[in-house]
Amino acid sequence: MDDAIQREAVQVLDLCRARGLTVSTAESCTGGLVAGALTDIAGSSDVVDRGFVTYSNAAKQEILGVSLATLDAHGAVSEETAREMVAGLLRVAKTSLGVSITGIAGPGGGSDAKPVGLVHFAAGNGKDVIVRREVFAGQDRAGVRRLAVLTALAMLAELAARAPLR
Numbered sequence: 001m002d003d004a005i006q007r008e009a010v011q012v013l014d015l016c017r018a019r020g021l022t023v024s025t026a027e028s029c030t031g032g033l034v035a036g037a038l039t040d041i042a043g044s045s046d047v048v049d050r051g052f053v054t055y056s057n058a059a060k061q062e063i064l065g066v067s068l069a070t071l072d073a074h075g076a077v078s079e080e081t082a083r084e085m086v087a088g089l090l091r092v093a094k095t096s097l098g099v100s101i102t103g104i105a106g107p108g109g110g111s112d113a114k115p116v117g118l119v120h121f122a123a124g125n126g127k128d129v130i131v132r133r134e135v136f137a138g139q140d141r142a143g144v145r146r147l148a149v150l151t152a153l154a155m156l157a158e159l160a161a162r163a164p165l166r
Contacts, residue, residue, distance in 0.1 A: 006041070008157065009037040012160060013043075018165055019096075020166040021096035021163055022049045023098070023156060024048075024049045025051040025099055025152070026051075028053075028055055028060070028076065028103065029101060030145050030148050032053045034051070037153065064089055066081055066084040066085055079122075082121055086098050087124065090124055096125060096126075103117075104119075117138075117144050118133070118135050120132070121155055123156055132155065134151060
């Protein structure tokens, strides 16, 4: 595993353990890499509950409850979809924290409005939601996915750090 990703994953796990938090993921363009980064760390089972790879629109709807109206109006790669993904994740998984990722990793699939490298994130704890929009321009598919994993882990760490110590 990449050293930077490993450091971020360990930080998320340590922050969550200190606060008694659990984590779930809903991933599209990262295909489970965030959950994989967390579970690559021995002993992560006390924090990581589950991860969903919701690559297709049907999976986003069926598993997470993303509305067809949102997908039709804004597309799978949008802030609105990322928000609905994390809301559905928290509802289904019942964990303390969740993160969702949806984007265009490339090399194809981009447009002027939604270029390759565009990724939308949402992280939530049931009360607060953090959203981010990043364009990882000039990256190949692996680079987009790597930077998306780092961003998602940083968002989880940010939310976990806000929770009181137990």
